[in-house]
Each structure stands twice: as structure tokens, then as C-alpha cells.
Amino acid sequence: MKDVIDVMELQRERNKRITPVDYRNLDFNGGFTPARFIFECGMKLQGQPLTLATAAILMHKFFKEVEQSKYDCFLIAASTLYLAGKVKDDPLKIRDIINVAHNTLHRGSSPLEIGDEYWSMRDAIVQAELLIMRVLKFEVSITHPHKYMLHYLRSMEAWLGKDTWGQVPIARTSAAFLQDFHHDPSILDYQPQHVAVACISLALQCYGVRLPLIEDKDDETWYSVFVKDLQKDKHWEIMEKIMDTYNREPETA
Amino acid sequence: MNMREKEKYIENFNFPFCDESDKYEKIAKIGQGTFGEVFKARDKSNPKKFVAMKKVLMDNEKEGFPITALREIRILQLLKHENVVNLIEICQTKASQRNRYRSTFYLVFDFCEHDLAGLLSNVHVKFSLGEIKKVVQQLFNGLYYIHSNKILHRDMKAANVLITKNGVLKLADFGLARAFSTSKNGVPNRFTNRVVTLWYRPPELLLGERNYGPPVDLWGAGCIMAEMWTRSPIMQGNSEQQQLTLISQLCGTICPQVWPGVENLELYKKMELPVQKRKVKERLKHYMKDPYACDLLDKLLVLDPSKRADADTALNHDFFWTDPMPCDLGKMLANHTQSMFEFLAPPRRPTQMRHHSLPRPTTSAVQDSGYQDRVF
Numbered sequence: 001m002k003d004v005i006d007v008m009e010l011q012r013e014r015n016k017r018i019t020p021v022d023y024r025n026l027d028f029n030g031g032f033t034p035a036r037f038i039f040e041c042g043m044k045l046q047g048q049p050l051t052l053a054t055a056a057i058l059m060h061k062f063f064k065e066v067e068q069s070k071y072d073c074f075l076i077a078a079s080t081l082y083l084a085g086k087v088k089d090d091p092l093k094i095r096d097i098i099n100v101a102h103n104t105l106h107r108g109s110s111p112l113e114i115g116d117e118y119w120s121m122r123d124a125i126v127q128a129e130l131l132i133m134r135v136l137k138f139e140v141s142i143t144h145p146h147k148y149m150l151h152y153l154r155s156m157e158a159w160l161g162k163d164t165w166g167q168v169p170i171a172r173t174s175a176a177f178l179q180d181f182h183h184d185p186s187i188l189d190y191q192p193q194h195v196a197v198a199c200i201s202l203a204l205q206c207y208g209v210r211l212p213l214i215e216d217k218d219d220e221t222w223y224s225v226f227v228k229d230l231q232k233d234k235h236w237e238i239m240e241k242i243m244d245t246y247n248r249e250p251e252t253a
Numbered sequence: 254m255n256m257r258e259k260e261k262y263i264e265n266f267n268f269p270f271c272d273e274s275d276k277y278e279k280i281a282k283i284g285q286g287t288f289g290e291v292f293k294a295r296d297k298s299n300p301k302k303f304v305a306m307k308k309v310l311m312d313n314e315k316e317g318f319p320i321t322a323l324r325e326i327r328i329l330q331l332l333k334h335e336n337v338v339n340l341i342e343i344c345q346t347k348a349s350q351r352n353r354y355r356s357t358f359y360l361v362f363d364f365c366e367h368d369l370a371g372l373l374s375n376v377h378v379k380f381s382l383g384e385i386k387k388v389v390q391q392l393f394n395g396l397y398y399i400h401s402n403k404i405l406h407r408d409m410k411a412a413n414v415l416i417t418k419n420g421v422l423k424l425a426d427f428g429l430a431r432a433f434s435t436s437k438n439g440v441p442n443r444f445t446n447r448v449v450t451l452w453y454r455p456p457e458l459l460l461g462e463r464n465y466g467p468p469v470d471l472w473g474a475g476c477i478m479a480e481m482w483t484r485s486p487i488m489q490g491n492s493e494q495q496q497l498t499l500i501s502q503l504c505g506t507i508c509p510q511v512w513p514g515v516e517n518l519e520l521y522k523k524m525e526l527p528v529q530k531r532k533v534k535e536r537l538k539h540y541m542k543d544p545y546a547c548d549l550l551d552k553l554l555v556l557d558p559s560k561r562a563d564a565d566t567a568l569n570h571d572f573f574w575t576d577p578m579p580c581d582l583g584k585m586l587a588n589h590t591q592s593m594f595e596f597l598a599p600p601r602r603p604t605q606m607r608h609h610s611l612p613r614p615t616t617s618a619v620q621d622s623g624y625q626d627r628v629f
Contacts (some may be wrong), residue, residue, distance in 0.1 A: 086320045087327070094316065126317040130356070133318060137270035138343045141327045 021250060023074065023105055031060050032248045034073040035183040041100045042081055048090045050144060053182055055084035057142050058132060060185040065135050074105060079128035087140050094122060145178055149196035152226050156200070159211060173203035177242050184245045190238055194230050197223045198238035263354050264347070274344040274359050277304060284368075284412075284596040293364060293592075303364035304341060308357060318358075321428065326360065328404055328427045336395030338415060338425040339363045365415035365423055367586070369477065371593035373411060373484045378589060382543060383580035384420075385481045386572065390579050391422035392474055397564035399424065400467040405433050407448040409473025411480055412595040420582025433466055449473060451496055452486045456507055457558050459497050461519030468558035471567070475553030482540035497524055504556050505531030512557035545572035 021040075026033045035056045042052035058080040063073075078101040085092035098121050099111045112118045133140060153171050160170070177199040181187050187195060201223070204211070214222045223230065254262060277294035280303075284291040289308035296302040309322045329340040341363060345356040369388070372378045380388070392414065399406060406413075407429040415423040429448050441464035448469075449458060455472030457465055479487045488503065490496030501507055507526045509516045516522075533554050534547045541547050549572045552562040562570075573579060 082317065086318070086323050089324075091320065122315065126315065129317045134268045134271040134345070138326055139330065140323070141330060 020107055022107070026250055028068055028073055029248060029250070031063055031185045032183050032245075033250075034059050034063075034077040037074055037077045037101075037104065038081055039179070039182075041078065041097070041104050044100045044104070045081070045092050045096055047081070047085065047092055048088060049179065050146060051084045051088040051090045051092070052081075053144055053146065053179070054088055054140075054142055055080040056182040057188070058084060058087075058136065058140060060188055061136055062132050064185065064188065074101065075124055075128055076132070077101075079125045079132060082125055083129050083132060083140065087142075094125060097125065098122060143192050145192040145196040145199070146175075148193045148226075149174060149178060149199060152196060152200060152223075155226070156211070160209070161212070164209060168207045168209055170200070170203050170207065170209065173206060174199045177202050180245055181242045183248070184241060186241045190234075193227045194234065194238060197227055197230060198235060198242060201235065202239050202242055260350070260354060264349055266348075268345070272342065272344050274306070274346050274357070276344070277306060277361070279306070282596075283592070283594050305362045305364050306344070306359040307362065308359055311355075311357070314355070322358075324431060325427045328430050328432070329360070331402060332399060332404065332427075334395065334398045336391050336422055336424060337399065338365065338423040362425075365425070366418040367416045367593045368412050368425075368595055369414040369416060369422075369480075370411035370595035371598045372416060373480060374595065374598045375589075375593055378585075378593070380481060380582075380585070381577070381580070382546075383577040384582050384585055385546075386577070386579035387420065387582055388416070388422055388481060389478050390568065390573050392424075392477065393564045393567045395422065395424040396467075396470055396474060397568060399430075400470070400564055403432050403434060404430055405465075405467060406430050406470045406473075408450060409470050409477065410450045410453045411477050411486070414477060416582070416586070418583070418586055420586055435466070451491075451493070452476065452489050454496060455558065456497065456500050456504075456556050457518070459493050459500075460507075460515065460521055460524065462558075465558065467563060468561040471553055471561050471563060472558075474564075474567075475550055478546075478553065479537060479541070479550055482537070482546075487537075494524060498527055500556075501527045501529045503531075503533055503536060504554050505529055507556055515557070543572070545570070545575055548572070 021036065023033065023037055028034070038055045038059060039052055042055060047055075055077070059073075059077055062076060062080070063071075078097055081092060082094055082097055084090075098118065102112050102121070103109060112121070153174065156170070157165050178195065181195065181199065190198075204222075211222045221230075221232065221235070223235075276297055278297055280293045280295060282290055283293045283305065289310040291308075292306045294304050294306050296304060309319070311319065313319070326340070326343065329338075333339070339362060341361045344359045344361055346352060346359075348354045348356050396406070404427075406424060406427065408426055413424070413426040415425045417423065431444070433442065433444070443463045444465060446458045446461055446463055446465070449455070453473040453476045455469050458469060476487055488496065488499040490499050497507070505511065506528045507515060533551045537550060538544075538547055541550065549562075549567060549570045552570070553567065555561040
């Protein structure tokens, strides 16, 4: 419990002094680096949150299948963003992706001129997209935890009561945990429903919120109304994985 | 790596989840889909197994894999039902110097021997009432399933309804299909209305509606159902305007009295909408002697999409629950050993229902290219 709060505290401190990451100095870091790159580029491209989540999942799935060192993780990241835009009907223009990715890797540089370098980058993204799809057996539809989380949170709104709900940013924090968990490939190992529950649990614990009419007993959990097949230890395991994600963030100071 | 080594690397790259298309042996071209050609092929490892291979047209190489093809694949992966065509896998040609190291992709389906347009164009194929009921019932079963999964087909026509030699109907060609949701947060959907082959296109699309739903497929299903008796498409317009005129002549005046809100559609004032009496039953009873059949059709060819029967209502109609009950087609089809596809069939003979002798139109998305639901 104490751990959780410390992590949050750390986060807040870090946010005060954001210095841009220089991706060129970072290693793969178990998928954290390309995921971070996806979210940074995706936000600059104003992609929908689910589009970015899709890109991150496709990227993690890809690296699970191949030998990581053989592929440039930023090319794969850019390409999964492009593919995710198509999958989610939230198309991101390839020209924009190239400009944003290039500028995020080489901060402060001017956009690529339309020339050989631009065209080879474009071809690389398009070819990588075809490669990713084949490696993933063309199975690029993803069931996200987001829709379950939304449904659970909606039900909890009335359960917690207007006052608590209005005072404590449970929904916001849960959503933040969920997005951040996409930096870690272990998100692939759990059912989307379970991930959704774990994110909410962590948020509840961070703010010390208890649900009315629920006793902390071994044989009863607050989430049993939502999911029946989530064991307590698995639940803890996912929460720990979410917290671990924050430990992998590179020091930027 | 130098260029030669790169080429070698690409040539020898092993894709564990994407087989090479030469595991199948092409036999014949059997159709032209909305995004490529379709071939009949034989599985070399199992010569009794036939498949249909649909080529993915990579028309715009610089944009990568076409979003439309990706959409079709995702929809086909989602839909698994007896009355929906089954996607087996996606194959690729080997990358080599011949194709500039760019593979071609094929969607591989279970092979179906016939399509409904092909069967209906063959005068030797005769359906009994029970057999017609079986075809139409399977059509609605398929539609019920895809609509329950929030998918719109958007290209219903006889040529896209496949029938196996055992008489099992399969909805095919999801090249124009898309997922739908009832409008998001009260913001109406803005889907393209340039979908559905003209002769099967419902009045709301012809009038420019962009916030449409499953009823667009049920209009097409009604047209196909009538075709089971008339043996050729019942409304063969050669322009959007003429199609609306034909619809009015059959289904009555398109006006706010029968269709509240129609006056708000974009093209309502721009199109000429003749004043006509509704004569669906009157005109079709000569073909469809069964009163239940006429009644069901009357509930499908309804101008106002909100009052049109849905797939569930259609399945509960007395038509399917009165004698003669739906009966198996396998026996009748066993008399026909040749595959019947519209693509291979001679042009159909004109019938009384036909007003003009025209080549069959294809989906507008192909015909007036550029109007497909393309977001780039």
C-alpha cells in the first residue's frame, strides 16, 4: 500500500521537471521505449486514445514473435501507429507520421524534404506494416480493457455516491494507469476485464476509497459483481505489474 | 547487406503465419469482387478441397495495405456463421524479382459452387416453394447474425449470395461492409451513401441519408426475395433518378405522410418523386402466388426504413411457418453438376418486370470510383 503512494508521489515530482527524452540514447527496455515513442508521437498526431493503445499492443505483439534486435523499434512503432489508424478507422496520414516521428527522434530538426530520405522512410513504414500484419497472422483486431473499465466505472459511480465520485478522481486515475500499463508487454498476458479491474483497484487504493457495503474478506472482493474468474493473487500480480511499469521509466533529469 | 543480399533475405524470409499462395492451384476465374478478381483453386495437399481466392488489389502502393481490405479481413475474422462465407486464411505470393519483391495477397475462402444470380439465370434450375423458403430463410438468418454483430453488409445482391452444392446459403463479399453503432453521443453517423449496387439500393440512400443502419440490407434482401420468383432483378434503373422513379412506381409516393422526416434528407427536394399508388402486392402476386410471400415482401419493401421489417421480424413471419415448410435444396441442386456463377452465365433473358435491357451495374463504389468510404 505504501509503495503505491510513493510511486504516485514520484510521478508528481517528475512531472514538475519534464525534459524531453532523447530516444536515440535509449535501449529497447523491454518494449518500454517504443511504447513511450508511440504515445508521444500519437498524442502529437492527435490520435484517439484507443488508436494509440492499439498501436502499443500491436507493437508488443510483434516483438513477442520476432527477434527484437533485428528490427528498428522506432520504425516498427511508427508503422504500428499507421496500421492502428487504419484498424480503428481513425486514419493518421503517413506524411504526418513521418514528420512527427522524425522530429521526435531528432528534436528541433526541420521537417524532411520530399526527397530520397523521405521516400525511403515512407517505403519502410509501408513495408513494415505488411510485415507486421503477416507476423500477426492478420489478426489485428484487439479487445481493449477500456470498454470494460468504462462499464465498471459507470456502475461504480452510483455505488460510490455522488460526493465521493466528485471529490476523488477515480476514473481519471484508472484511465491513466491503464494507458501507462500499455508501456509494458505483460499487458498481453491478462484478460482485458482483469486489467480493467486491476487499474480501478489501484486507483481506489491510491486514494484510500472503500466501496460501501463491501467487507475486506478473503472470499469476497469488490469486483466480484463484475468479473467472476479473477483470483486474488492474479489481481495483485496485475497491480504489481502496473506499478513496475513506472520503475522502468528512464530518468530524464 | 548489399542489394543482392537484401533481395535474398526477402526471398527467403519465412512467415510462419502466412502461407504461400502456390499451395493452391488456380483453376478458373469466377468473379470480380469490389477489390479484385476471384479464382477457384484446388488445395494441392488435399485435391478434393476447393477454395475461392480473392486477390487484394494494392492499388495505392504508397498508402500500404488498403484500409478497405483490412476492414473486410477484420469483419470476416469476426463473423463465423453457417450462413456467412468462411475465411480460411490469407496467403501471399512469394516475393521475387518478378514482382519487384512485393508480394500479392489473397483471401482464401471455402469454395461455394453457385451464386444466386447464376442459379436464377439458368432456366433449368427450378425452385419449389419450400426450396425458395429455405433460401430466403437462410438469407435472413445470415443477416440476423451479421446485424447482431453490428455489421452492415452494404452490398446485398443476388450475385453476392452464394449457395453450396448442398444448398447452404452464404453471404459473401464484405468488401463494402462496415461496423455500425447507433449514433455516438447523439451525433448522427456520417457514413457514405455511395454504397449498394443501384438496383438493390434503398430509397434512403438514394435520397442522401448518411445516418443509416441495418434496414439498408433488408431492402436488398426484399429485392432478392422477389427475384426468387421473377428470376431477374425487379427494379433495374440506369440512374439514381430512374431508380427512385421505379421504386415510387412499385412502393408508392415517397412523401412525409408515409415516411415522416423524409423531407429533411439532402436530396429530397432535388430528386423528382412521382405521385404513385403503392402496388407491391398487386404487381408481384402474378409471380408470387403464395399470399404469405407477398405479405412478407410488402413488409420489406417499405419506404420508411424505420418501419421496414428487420431480420428477426422477417424470420418470425408466417411465410416460414406454414406449409409447405422450408425444405432442403441439396437434392434439387444435385441435378446440376455445373457451377453457376453470374460471372460465367450468359446474359439473362428479359422478363416482364424488366423495363430496360442493360448491363448489370456493379456497386457504385466501383462504378464511380472515388466515392468509396475511403478516408484518405
